[in-house]
Amino acid sequence: MASELFRIAPYEAENPTGVSLREAFVLLQNQLKPPFPLTIPSSPEYLQLNRAILFGVLVEPHLAKTHFIHLNAIVTDGYKFFVSLLLKIVTESYPKILESVRVQLIWVTSELIDVSSIGVDNLLISLMRQIVGGDYSNWNLWLCMELLKVLLAKWDWLLEEPFVLTSALFTYLRLLADHYRLSGTTQLDALKRMEIDFCIRVLKEQFSLCLRIGRDLVRLLQDLGHIPEFRAIWKELLLNPGEFSAPGFLDISQLYHSRTSSRYLLLRITPDMENQLRFLLTYVKLGRQKRYQMWFARKFLCGPERETIICDLVRFICCAHHPPNEILQSDIVPRWAIIGWLLTCCRKNHVQANVKLALLYDWLFFDEKIDNIMNIEPAILLMVNSIPQYIDITCNLLEFLFLLMDNYDIERKDVIAQGVSAAFGNLVRKGVVHSLDALTSCNELSPLLKERLANIFPCLESGVSEAHPICVPCGSLLPLNLPSPSSMKRQTSVSSEQRTPICVPCGSLPPLNLPSPPSTERQTAVSSEQRTPLCVSLPPLNLPSPSSTERQTSVSNSSFKRAKDSFVCFPPTLEFAKSIKHGKADISFK
Amino acid sequence: MASSSSIALKDMVPAAENNINTRFILLEKRNTSTRTMESQGKQNRACLELVADETTVVHFQLWGEECDAFEVGDSIRLTKGIFSYDRSKQVVLRAGKRGKAEKVGEFTLAFVETPNMSEIRWGPDPNNPKR
Numbered sequence: 001m002a003s004e005l006f007r008i009a010p011y012e013a014e015n016p017t018g019v020s021l022r023e024a025f026v027l028l029q030n031q032l033k034p035p036f037p038l039t040i041p042s043s044p045e046y047l048q049l050n051r052a053i054l055f056g057v058l059v060e061p062h063l064a065k066t067h068f069i070h071l072n073a074i075v076t077d078g079y080k081f082f083v084s085l086l087l088k089i090v091t092e093s094y095p096k097i098l099e100s101v102r103v104q105l106i107w108v109t110s111e112l113i114d115v116s117s118i119g120v121d122n123l124l125i126s127l128m129r130q131i132v133g134g135d136y137s138n139w140n141l142w143l144c145m146e147l148l149k150v151l152l153a154k155w156d157w158l159l160e161e162p163f164v165l166t167s168a169l170f171t172y173l174r175l176l177a178d179h180y181r182l183s184g185t186t187q188l189d190a191l192k193r194m195e196i197d198f199c200i201r202v203l204k205e206q207f208s209l210c211l212r213i214g215r216d217l218v219r220l221l222q223d224l225g226h227i228p229e230f231r232a233i234w235k236e237l238l239l240n241p242g243e244f245s246a247p248g249f250l251d252i253s254q255l256y257h258s259r260t261s262s263r264y265l266l267l268r269i270t271p272d273m274e275n276q277l278r279f280l281l282t283y284v285k286l287g288r289q290k291r292y293q294m295w296f297a298r299k300f301l302c303g304p305e306r307e308t309i310i311c312d313l314v315r316f317i318c319c320a321h322h323p324p325n326e327i328l329q330s331d332i333v334p335r336w337a338i339i340g341w342l343l344t345c346c347r348k349n350h351v352q353a354n355v356k357l358a359l360l361y362d363w364l365f366f367d368e369k370i371d372n373i374m375n376i377e378p379a380i381l382l383m384v385n386s387i388p389q390y391i392d393i394t395c396n397l398l399e400f401l402f403l404l405m406d407n408y409d410i411e412r413k414d415v416i417a418q419g420v421s422a423a424f425g426n427l428v429r430k431g432v433v434h435s436l437d438a439l440t441s442c443n444e445l446s447p448l449l450k451e452r453l454a455n456i457f458p459c460l461e462s463g464v465s466e467a468h469p470i471c472v473p474c475g476s477l478l479p480l481n482l483p484s485p486s487s488m489k490r491q492t493s494v495s496s497e498q499r500t501p502i503c504v505p506c507g508s509l510p511p512l513n514l515p516s517p518p519s520t521e522r523q524t525a526v527s528s529e530q531r532t533p534l535c536v537s538l539p540p541l542n543l544p545s546p547s548s549t550e551r552q553t554s555v556s557n558s559s560f561k562r563a564k565d566s567f568v569c570f571p572p573t574l575e576f577a578k579s580i581k582h583g584k585a586d587i588s589f590k
Numbered sequence: 591m592a593s594s595s596s597i598a599l600k601d602m603v604p605a606a607e608n609n610i611n612t613r614f615i616l617l618e619k620r621n622t623s624t625r626t627m628e629s630q631g632k633q634n635r636a637c638l639e640l641v642a643d644e645t646t647v648v649h650f651q652l653w654g655e656e657c658d659a660f661e662v663g664d665s666i667r668l669t670k671g672i673f674s675y676d677r678s679k680q681v682v683l684r685a686g687k688r689g690k691a692e693k694v695g696e697f698t699l700a701f702v703e704t705p706n707m708s709e710i711r712w713g714p715d716p717n718n719p720k721r
Contacts, residue, residue, distance in 0.1 A: 009659070009693070010655065010659055011655075011656065011659035011660065011691060011692055011693055012692060012693045013667065013692040013693060013694045275697075275698060276696075276697045276698065279697060279698045283700045284700065288703075291617060291662075291663075292663075292697065294662075295662060295663035295696070295697055296697070298663075299663075299696075
């Protein structure tokens with residue numbers, strides 16, 4: 001039996017919340033044993049009793065049930081205060097909570113769900129946020145498993161809490177991408193299996209709700225394309241969207257056009273990380289951030305596996321932390337500087353690629369009617385402010401952006417071209433940058449990049465809206481995947497075999513229109529023309545797992561060379577290609 | 591979190607009194623040396639750390655186990671500390687026997703890196719003979 005809630009190091013101050021709970025417990029200890037008094041406690045007594053009971057539940061496992069029954073008897077506020085105490089402890093101090101107390105925490109959360117307590121949804125979300133990405137230590141994986149067990153056990157309740165359900169899906173899809181790479185214990189295998197089963201079940205049974213996540217759902221799913229169960233989901237997503245029984249859902253581009261709420265983008269960073277980053281971006285002056293960066297990295301990026309959270313940090317910074325004007329106009333360190341630093345923290349190619357995708361994701365589908373310019377501001381400022389001292393970063397990001405435009409979803413290149421053009425247009429129009437001259441007249445940028453930028457320019461210079469047809473040709477004038485002159489040149493710097501196996505089959509087919517409800521055309525094409533699935537199922541880039549060979553490439557090389565190292569145009573496609581070649585393709589549709 | 595008598599580091603004046611209540615963040619751990627504590631004739635570790643708040647920087651001296659207690663980035667509350675001259679005629683901040691240093695947080699404290707109070711040359715206060 002613990003007599004404390006927290007692990008306090010020598011010379012560390014006591015946790016005030018912990019102290020208040022313990023003091024209440026000590027004070028009211030006699031009242032916590034049956035028979036319980038029948039008098040109705042006054043308001044301050046009620047609060048003290050809540051504190052005392054909570055302490056008892058957490059440190060006396062053998063009496064926890066009794067304490068909870070006591071709580072049931074006295075509760076007058078729907079457990080609101082009790083849950084708020086728990087929420088405070090979890091959000092502010094979870095890492096310090098003793099292990100035995102953590103066990104009780106999970107137990108009482110489960111009990112609180114059963115009594116439909118007020119605020120237990122927030123408690124669950126807060127607990128999910130405490131699962132640290134890239135941390136495969138026992139107690140972290142334990143939390144991951146235990147929360148999943150609670151969610152599965154309370155399925156009916158979960159169905160009535162759409163935000164918790166979709167948050168759980170977001171969380172476990174993201175965790176699965178990291179966990180799937182790990183091998184080892186049977187316990188880990190069991191966790192992976194549970195995660196897969198949970199996510200698939202939610203996707204299949206509640207897809208309408210899943211759509212609420214918005215475009216980041218695609219980003220999460222693309223990292224799971226190599227898992228058989230998710231490959232099947234992808235197939236249906238692209239070829240048979242009606243299968244999901246989500247009324248009105250006809251095509252993946254509807255997801256692209258749905259911005260992900262910042263509430264989801266908080267899920268994969270812990271409150272500690274959030275507090276430190278927000279502090280950095282609110283109180284620390286530019287030029288003084290070095291020590292803070294060092295401390296942050298030492299605490300949260302302490303090991304090669306931890307790099308995986310950097311893309312989550314970038315997504316948070318872009319989408320969930322929008323400094324007010326006073327800060328933007330001050331000398332406080334700007335978001336682009338922190339993102340530039342985070343990029344340098346990436347050691348692995350695929351991590352860096354994921355981070356760049358996170359940075360540029362909202363560019364791909366930008367629509368000023370639904371998107372926030374603050375989501376795309378950091379990237380342009382990073383590009384522009386890196387001239388001339390860190391010109392490699394500018395080149396790198398621009399090349400990556402164009403790579404995405406060409407390859408992210410080949411079938412919907414026009415959608416992406418429109419998005420990127422709208423992004424640039426809005427940034428100039430709203431004065432985030434005065435113009436793109438810094439980029440287009442930069443001597444250190446290659447003519448190819450500048451030419452590519454100029455292709456986007458007609459839309460800007462003629463002052464037309466993003467929807468103008470001129471912008472569309474960026475994608476659809478060219479048959480799918482036949483290289484444009486500029487990318488042809490780039491390809492010479494890249495050995496030709498990289499793109500051919502993936503793209504040529506598609507290039508030889510006429511561009512497919514965005515799927516319409518009568519998908520019979522496509523289905524007959526499937527039976528007769530086995531190459532069709534390749535094109536149709538050319539979904540987003542799957543950024544590689546570490547198992548793909550990592551090669552060092554210098555930053556100044558075209559990132560198409562890096563593309564070869566880092567990207568595969570969606571593994572399932574590649575596998576389809578291979579398996580079709582060997583006559584092993586399974587193209588049956590359920 | 592700071593008590594009502596908490597002062598900024600820049601407002602400290604050297605004195606042989608346990609009168610410093612303040613809060614700062616640990617920037618760097620510097621030299622560790624082994625010194626003899628006069629009263630007990632025993633060897634004990636002493637180390638000097640660089641600490642700062644929004645106003646200034648100062649050297650913070652730690653003894654014995656205190657040396658291992660804190661990490662860079664820790665936010666520390668000092669009660670009844672002393673700001674006075676040590677053996678090497680440098681003015682340092684320390685907890686002393688009656689004072690207490692405790693970690694109260696991490697990271698979220700703004701600081702400056704100059705000036706350094708330990709490097710200021712102090713003269714007697716013409717108005718107050720004790721100072």
